[in-house]
Amino acid sequence: MNDPICVDKKYSTTRLLIQADPVIFLPKAEGRKGEGGLRTKSYLKKSYDDKPLISIITVVFNGEKYLEGTIQSVINQTYDNVEYIIIDGGSTDGTVDIIKRYEGKIDYWISGKDSGIYDAMNKGVLETTGDIIGIINSDDYYENSIFTQVIKSYQENGKPDIMYGNLVLIDEVKEKKRISIPSEYKLNRKMSLNHPTCFVKKTLYNEKLFNISYKICADYDLILHLKKVKKSFLYINKTISYMRIGGISSTSYKTTTKEVFNIQIRYFGYLLALKNITIQYARTILKFLFMRQFNYILNKKR
Numbered sequence: 001m002n003d004p005i006c007v008d009k010k011y012s013t014t015r016l017l018i019q020a021d022p023v024i025f026l027p028k029a030e031g032r033k034g035e036g037g038l039r040t041k042s043y044l045k046k047s048y049d050d051k052p053l054i055s056i057i058t059v060v061f062n063g064e065k066y067l068e069g070t071i072q073s074v075i076n077q078t079y080d081n082v083e084y085i086i087i088d089g090g091s092t093d094g095t096v097d098i099i100k101r102y103e104g105k106i107d108y109w110i111s112g113k114d115s116g117i118y119d120a121m122n123k124g125v126l127e128t129t130g131d132i133i134g135i136i137n138s139d140d141y142y143e144n145s146i147f148t149q150v151i152k153s154y155q156e157n158g159k160p161d162i163m164y165g166n167l168v169l170i171d172e173v174k175e176k177k178r179i180s181i182p183s184e185y186k187l188n189r190k191m192s193l194n195h196p197t198c199f200v201k202k203t204l205y206n207e208k209l210f211n212i213s214y215k216i217c218a219d220y221d222l223i224l225h226l227k228k229v230k231k232s233f234l235y236i237n238k239t240i241s242y243m244r245i246g247g248i249s250s251t252s253y254k255t256t257t258k259e260v261f262n263i264q265i266r267y268f269g270y271l272l273a274l275k276n277i278t279i280q281y282a283r284t285i286l287k288f289l290f291m292r293q294f295n296y297i298l299n300k301k302r
Contacts (some may be wrong), residue, residue, distance in 0.1 A: 007043065009238055011105045012077040012147070013084050016051065017043045033090055033111040043108065047131050051081040052154065054147055054154055055130030055202070059120035061089035063138035067098050073141035075105045083107045083294070085127045089122040095138075118210035118218040125205045132163075132199045132274045140243045146228045150199055153236050161201050161231035162223075165240035167194035173252050177245060189276050190222035190260065197240035198223075204231065216252055217259040225269045 014222040019042050038044075047053040056074050060067055074084050086099055088111035099109050108127055114120045121135055132154065138141060153163060167180040186192035198219075208225055210218040227233075255279065264273035 002046075005043070007038075008105075011075045012079055012082040013038070013075050013105045015080045015105060016045070016048075016201050018046055020044050023248065033088075033098060035108070035110040036100065037106045037108040038104070039108040043107075045081065045083045045129060048081065051079075052151060053081050053083055053130035054079065054151065054199070055083040055085065055093075055128035055133045056232060057085045057087065057121060057124035057126060057128065057133065057135045058138055059087045059089070059117055059135075059159070060091065060095055060138035061120075061228060062091045062093045062095060064091070064094040064098060066139040066141075067095055068102075070136060070138050070141050071102050071106070072096070073144075074136070075102065075217050076149045077142070078145040082147060083128060083130050085109070085124045087111075087114070087124045087127075089114045089120055115212055116136045116215055118212045118214065122209045122212065125202075125209060128202060130202060132201055133205065134199045136196055136241060137243075141243055143239045146238065146240055149238055150236065150240070153234060154199075157234050158232075160234035161204055162226060163199045163234045163236055164193045165197040165236040165238050167197050168239055169245050170242050171245060179239070182235065184227075184235070187224060188264075188272065189279075191217065191223065192225055194240070194243075195219040196243050197236075200226075214259050214263070217263060221263050221266075222262065224263065228267060 002020065005017045005019060007017055008014050017038065017199075021042060045053050058067075058070055058074070071086075073082075074082065084106050086106055086109040088095055088099065088109065090111055090113050096111050099106065099111070103109060110123075113238045114123065124135070125133060132150075134142075150163060155161065164182050167181070169177045169180055171177060180194050182194050182197070183192045204226060208222065211221050212218065214221055258278070261277050263275050264276060
């Protein structure tokens with residue numbers, strides 16, 4: 001009954017399954033628009049000594065523009081043992097149609113109301129059964145074949161609690177703008193790890209989920225908590241994923257600044273948090289003044 005089954009060798013999520021009675025579904029709730037995936041057909045996943053199960057979560061709301069690329073970046077990985085969960089917030093565009101098109105390669109998807117992005121992520125975490133969890137947003141995507149490297153690093157370095165790597169920032173047409181290199185050292189000043197590159201042990205989420213009182217920076221809160229309780233971190237010096245510029249955290253400056261300030265007070269105290277926000281504001285003002293002067297000189301030359 002539990003012998004591995006290959007449903008379709010072309011996809012990372014369909015090469016290594018077992019058949020058993022599914023037990024992990026989100027409870028029925030008001031506003032539920034649908035659910036589906038391999039799990040609803042009694043196809044499940046498990047971890048193996050030589051092939052740990054890696055779980056990936058995508059949360060989405062009205063994300064039809066880029067979602068298909070995100071899905072493809074997961075299911076086209078070369079690593080064989082991948083579990084994929086999609087949590088949709090009740091989209092009103094073509095998002096659910098795209099999900100249904102791929103539901104034979106998705107372990108479980110659900111569409112319905114939630115209380116924001118981190119509530120959706122928490123729902124996804126509760127649905128996973130893997131050893132480590134990665135979270136990729138619906139307008140971002142993973143590097144080709146990177147899961148193989150992630151698992152290799154995981155197994156060769158004593159199974160660290162958190163792994164993270166490099167992030168490429170791109171525009172709408174996938175033109176590379178810059179590479180974001182993470183830094184654990186700078187965590188006392190800002191969220192200096194790239195969340196779309198992070199892989200966290202499932203057992204850590206069993207201890208603490210995302211704090212949904214934060215709308216933008218709950219990932220920073222979680223990472224600082226894991227540092228505080230001395231969990232092990234591993235930097236993988238590889239491009240892990242690609243992120244489009246213009247997401248919620250990059251456009252909501254005021255909310256982001258407020259949440260970062262409150263989080264830093266909680267973990268580092270008021271004085272360091274005040275110092276950090278003062279330096280940040282000073283840099284922002286100096287950048288603004290520089291750009292204004294630069295544009296003035298440029299226009300004057302014309």
